[in-house]
Amino acid sequence: MSELKPCPFCGEQSAYVGYTRDPFSDNRYAWVNCGKCHSSGGQFKQDVYPGDKLLNRDEMESEAIKRWNTRPIEDALNKRIAELSQAVGLITTLKPTMVMDANHPLDMVREVAEHVTARIAELEAEKCVLVDQQREAKNHLIDKNLHIDSLYEEGYKLQQRIAELEEQVWDLNLANERLESAYFADETIAPDGSLKPSVCKLMKRVEKAETDYSISEAHVTALLNRIAELEAAQRWIPVSERLPDTKIVYDKFDVIVEFENIKNGGTTRCVELMSYDYRNKSWNDDCGEYGFYPVAGVTHWRERPTLPEVE
Ligand SMILES: [Zn+2]
Numbered sequence: 001m002s003e004l005k006p007c008p009f010c011g012e013q014s015a016y017v018g019y020t021r022d023p024f025s026d027n028r029y030a031w032v033n034c035g036k037c038h039s040s041g042g043q044f045k046q047d048v049y050p051g052d053k054l055l056n057r058d059e060m061e062s063e064a065i066k067r068w069n070t071r072p073i074e075d076a077l078n079k080r081i082a083e084l085s086q087a088v089g090l091i092t093t094l095k096p097t098m099v100m101d102a103n104h105p106l107d108m109v110r111e112v113a114e115h116v117t118a119r120i121a122e123l124e125a126e127k128c129v130l131v132d133q134q135r136e137a138k139n140h141l142i143d144k145n146l147h148i149d150s151l152y153e154e155g156y157k158l159q160q161r162i163a164e165l166e167e168q169v170w171d172l173n174l175a176n177e178r179l180e181s182a183y184f185a186d187e188t189i190a191p192d193g194s195l196k197p198s199v200c201k202l203m204k205r206v207e208k209a210e211t212d213y214s215i216s217e218a219h220v221t222a223l224l225n226r227i228a229e230l231e232a233a234q235r236w237i238p239v240s241e242r243l244p245d246t247k248i249v250y251d252k253f254d255v256i257v258e259f260e261n262i263k264n265g266g267t268t269r270c271v272e273l274m275s276y277d278y279r280n281k282s283w284n285d286d287c288g289e290y291g292f293y294p295v296a297g298v299t300h301w302r303e304r305p306t307l308p309e310v311e
Pocket residue numbers: 007008009010011012034035036037038039
């Protein structure tokens with residue numbers, strides 16, 4: 001069963017549905033009653049004639065409720081209230097500071113219109129700024145596009161250059177392959193697998209160079225030994241280290257003698273030619289017809305170098 005609307009007279013919610021049947025005529029009645037002021041409405045009567053298709057009680061009650069709930073004036077008023085609420089909502093949206101004054105509706109409309117006009121002027125000014133910005137952005141975009149075009153052109157040139165260089169590399173690779181195959185085909189191995197004469201010649205040269213090198217090495221060693229020998233022979237030997245092992249008292253040696261300088265009291269060193277007497281263990285100065293005189297102060301000695309032959 002549908003919901004019952006409140007009583008249109010007193011506003012009471014607790015209405016109820018009534019139903020009755022006349023036992024004599026068999027006519028049926030349905031209606032709605034207000035639970036407070038007892039007003040009734042929506043009456044629905046069904047007269048019974050033979051052969052009629054009869055509604056049952058539920059169907060009749062539904063019809064009564066439908067009639068009770070049908071309120072065209074109330075519905076029209078509610079619709080109008082909704083429209084006006086919407087209009088008030090719109091006005092407060094357009095001008096949020098608006099104070100509702102139901103006594104001066106035209107003033108309110110005028111005020112809102114002024115507000116809307118001012119807002120439109122504001123928006124138009126903003127639109128001008130935006131149009132300027134859009135124009136600027138468009139110019140910027142055109143510049144960028146031009147720049148991109150030039151980059152594309154440059155890229156195309158670079159690609160062409162790359163292709164050229166790749167071709168050159170390809171040619172160089174081919175030339176290199178040709179050189180390699182020429183080297184292997186002509187210079188190294190003959191078709192029967194033996195080494196080619198030019199290679200044999202080179203190998204002989206290498207062998208000879210290696211032999212020359214080992215000969216030079218032996219020669220250098222001998223020379224170094226000889227240098228060491230000569231250096232040893234040239235060396236001044238301290239008398240504290242060893243003395244000549246000669247048994248001939250006339251053999252002469254170069255010696256370094258240190259003696260006191262009478263004039264200034266210092267020491268003078270000089271090289272002299274002297275013989276060594278192994279029996280007396282003394283260095284002797286040869287004074288010709290006056291004989292040999294022993295000398296003190298010899299610190300070093302060495303063999304006399306061999307004198308060159310006179311031509
Ligand atoms: Zn009532």
